[in-house]
Amino acid sequence: MPSANDTPPLLVGEGLHKRYGGVHALRGAGIAVHAGEVHALVGENGSGKSTMLKILSGQIQADAGSVSIDGRPAGFRTPLDALRSGIATVTQETTLAPDLSIAENVFLGHRMVRRGPVIDWRATRRRAFDALRRLGLEVDPALPVRRLRPDQQQMVEIARALSIDARVLILDEPTSSLTDDEVESLFLLVRSLRSEGVATIFVSHRLQEVFDLVDRVTVLRDGHTVGAAPVAELDRAKLIHLMVGRTLEELEPPPVQEREGHAALRVRGLTLQQGLHDVDLDVAPGEIVGLAGLVGAGRSELLETIFGLHRRLSGTVEVDGELTSFRSPRQAIRGGIAFVPADRKIQGLVLEMSVRENLVMASTSRLSRLRRPAARRELAVVRESFEGMRIRAHSSRVPVATLSGGNQQKVVLGKWLATAPRVLMLDEPTRGVDVGAKSEIYRLLFEAAERGVGILVSSSENPELLTLCDRILVMFRGRVAVQLVRGEATEARIAHFAGGHR
Amino acid sequence: MSSRSPARDHAAGLWSATSRYAVVLLLLVGILVFFSITQRDFLSQANIENLLTSSSILFVVSIGMTFVVLTGGIDLSVGSLLALSGIVLSELFNGVGLPSGVAVLLTCLIAAAIGGAVNGVLIGRVGLSFFVVTLGTLSIYRGVVNIWSDTETTYIASSFVDSIAFGKLLGIAYPIWIMLVTYLVALAVLRWTYFGRDVYAVGGNITAARLSGINVAQTLIMVYAIAGLCAGIGGVIQAGRLGAASPLVGDTTPLAAAAAVLLGGTSFLGGVGGVTGTAVGVLFIGTLQNGLSIAAVSSFWQQVVTGVILIVAIAIDRIQQLPRGRFRRSRSGTPEAA
Numbered sequence: 001m002p003s004a005n006d007t008p009p010l011l012v013g014e015g016l017h018k019r020y021g022g023v024h025a026l027r028g029a030g031i032a033v034h035a036g037e038v039h040a041l042v043g044e045n046g047s048g049k050s051t052m053l054k055i056l057s058g059q060i061q062a063d064a065g066s067v068s069i070d071g072r073p074a075g076f077r078t079p080l081d082a083l084r085s086g087i088a089t090v091t092q093e094t095t096l097a098p099d100l101s102i103a104e105n106v107f108l109g110h111r112m113v114r115r116g117p118v119i120d121w122r123a124t125r126r127r128a129f130d131a132l133r134r135l136g137l138e139v140d141p142a143l144p145v146r147r148l149r150p151d152q153q154q155m156v157e158i159a160r161a162l163s164i165d166a167r168v169l170i171l172d173e174p175t176s177s178l179t180d181d182e183v184e185s186l187f188l189l190v191r192s193l194r195s196e197g198v199a200t201i202f203v204s205h206r207l208q209e210v211f212d213l214v215d216r217v218t219v220l221r222d223g224h225t226v227g228a229a230p231v232a233e234l235d236r237a238k239l240i241h242l243m244v245g246r247t248l249e250e251l252e253p254p255p256v257q258e259r260e261g262h263a264a265l266r267v268r269g270l271t272l273q274q275g276l277h278d279v280d281l282d283v284a285p286g287e288i289v290g291l292a293g294l295v296g297a298g299r300s301e302l303l304e305t306i307f308g309l310h311r312r313l314s315g316t317v318e319v320d321g322e323l324t325s326f327r328s329p330r331q332a333i334r335g336g337i338a339f340v341p342a343d344r345k346i347q348g349l350v351l352e353m354s355v356r357e358n359l360v361m362a363s364t365s366r367l368s369r370l371r372r373p374a375a376r377r378e379l380a381v382v383r384e385s386f387e388g389m390r391i392r393a394h395s396s397r398v399p400v401a402t403l404s405g406g407n408q409q410k411v412v413l414g415k416w417l418a419t420a421p422r423v424l425m426l427d428e429p430t431r432g433v434d435v436g437a438k439s440e441i442y443r444l445l446f447e448a449a450e451r452g453v454g455i456l457v458s459s460s461e462n463p464e465l466l467t468l469c470d471r472i473l474v475m476f477r478g479r480v481a482v483q484l485v486r487g488e489a490t491e492a493r494i495a496h497f498a499g500g501h502r
Numbered sequence: 503m504s505s506r507s508p509a510r511d512h513a514a515g516l517w518s519a520t521s522r523y524a525v526v527l528l529l530l531v532g533i534l535v536f537f538s539i540t541q542r543d544f545l546s547q548a549n550i551e552n553l554l555t556s557s558s559i560l561f562v563v564s565i566g567m568t569f570v571v572l573t574g575g576i577d578l579s580v581g582s583l584l585a586l587s588g589i590v591l592s593e594l595f596n597g598v599g600l601p602s603g604v605a606v607l608l609t610c611l612i613a614a615a616i617g618g619a620v621n622g623v624l625i626g627r628v629g630l631s632f633f634v635v636t637l638g639t640l641s642i643y644r645g646v647v648n649i650w651s652d653t654e655t656t657y658i659a660s661s662f663v664d665s666i667a668f669g670k671l672l673g674i675a676y677p678i679w680i681m682l683v684t685y686l687v688a689l690a691v692l693r694w695t696y697f698g699r700d701v702y703a704v705g706g707n708i709t710a711a712r713l714s715g716i717n718v719a720q721t722l723i724m725v726y727a728i729a730g731l732c733a734g735i736g737g738v739i740q741a742g743r744l745g746a747a748s749p750l751v752g753d754t755t756p757l758a759a760a761a762a763v764l765l766g767g768t769s770f771l772g773g774v775g776g777v778t779g780t781a782v783g784v785l786f787i788g789t790l791q792n793g794l795s796i797a798a799v800s801s802f803w804q805q806v807v808t809g810v811i812l813i814v815a816i817a818i819d820r821i822q823q824l825p826r827g828r829f830r831r832s833r834s835g836t837p838e839a840a
Contacts, residue, residue: 329714330717346707348713351707353702357703362715370697
């Protein structure tokens, strides 16, 4: 391991406290990061990771405690202070200006090359090109960022972070929207930065990545630092135990049952103008079918088209043996379809509205709009969701924005289970969700399947599909490349077909 | 904010229902006290009644505007529609010769239909920008008003229409009753119907609302119809106050109504706020103008003061909502409990 524990740490946070209203997000947490190490910060949603990162990067200030860099106290008041000390952050959400050029985004914040008072565009573009090539991305820096794929956009963000000669690079869930190949190239990059002496703080919910990449781990739980150790001294079970504070029961999927009668969902020849070609698919009642494939392979388009969001060129969709032609989500919901979309903040929740209003939103959408909401029925839905899903919130009346990511995702799932669907479709059901919430979501899906709901789940995480699904359809360029049943599906096989090989 | 308990929200440290208009409420109390002390006639019954009745048109229009702002829009055409309603009323009464009650009712319904069918359909169904559409209809309706009226005022000799502005029930002037009823109906609709919830949902996150099966187009059409209806009611009160249909009325109404709504704590991004805040906002503007008039401050200075207070009140509100009262630029404006 390149990081030497006998050298003093580069960046230290000690005794950090932070309160948001009634929520005590940090209660004396600490972290010590050495130069030239990759340091994982792990913990469940709500454990205080984001708060700590925001304090370290100057976005917010701690109520108590100290941050020091090079052994000197660093009273960061703004993100700019942290940047000047060499701490750069790449967050989950993109902070790029999509219509500005790649070069402008890399040097955003008046750091373009100047000649006198004017910007020297040619030199700026050349420097941006060099910075990106160092990261393995060769693109024309004059192109608008909008034209890049999500992983390429992330490279632009990292290039921007590095363009200030960062000594500490904070990566907050950088892999959550990347495919395996893209993750691998990101890891290569992080390793080469490590050899240059840059310290990287890495946040991920995918524990395998922690073991693949990092040198040291700091574990947060309920705002406390409950562990800090070299990764070599930990294994998966120990790490989960530290994060969750208890041992998780391993989930065993129920055995595959014999199925007869109508398919819950039957799709034939579904084709879009762009992105979907002649897709056939069946989901039996009680069956969990997975959709694997790279980003852009057509998984989301398939789910959205079934849900009535795109006008299809040809093809049929049957629910419970009845031919349907949904032209809006309203009609699809009436037809017994539920859809948990990929992005809960943009597509799933109305963040300012209460947990309760979000929970009942879909199941009440077919009632007359002049009716008075039935408080008792709503409370029943709320109680069922809170108890059945172990949603953690002060009450059902707080805005859903105040919940942690895992609990928000449970609200989205609860909202759709409350519609009592025949078919439940999910797009990336556990993106950005911690291990505890993840296993609960899996349990809920198994329970729904046992009740006879047909489930169609799309995911970029192949282990997730292997855990959940009876069958997995691997998509490539808008077509179903192959169907793998439980037993014959492996990560390697999925990756093989997802890459377009035969 | 429908069906939320302020105490619990406060416990979460975020938007409590009343705190969104607490600043303007305090300011309102402040100027009430100030004018009561400095102006001898301010607290007289006649002046209070005058204050309320002269605020009534703005009040009703602002209530309608609140629905639009809650969906994340703004309706710039309400002033022109208000003037158009006056002309329509005069045409129905003087021209067609309908009984005054029927003419008044029909005027309000026509205004609602125009609001829903033009602004509502173009914004909700066709998907055009609310700003472009209502800026266009602002101009169109004003043009129609001027063409139709030949820029001349026509008198409406109806005792019923007069009484809408000057009549009394149980010792209280009709316009005050109209304000009260409009407010209570709007409050009930926003709080106690699924439609009201849809308004907040569409304003809060239109994508999530659509994916949850909410009929977004229909919600928007209804919202602009409500704004039109309120403009129509405002037009009728205006016609009653003047005893005539004037093509000149309502030109500053959209901006004043937007100011009242924003003062009242409704977010111009949509999804947060309500009509109680708007009511406080209108009363604040009305009281300020009334007090300054008594103090013989010119109406031009009143405009300046109103604008300054709009900005100051919203700045105070913004600072208040920041954690630890510190200035910070954040994308969402809300700390995440993570």
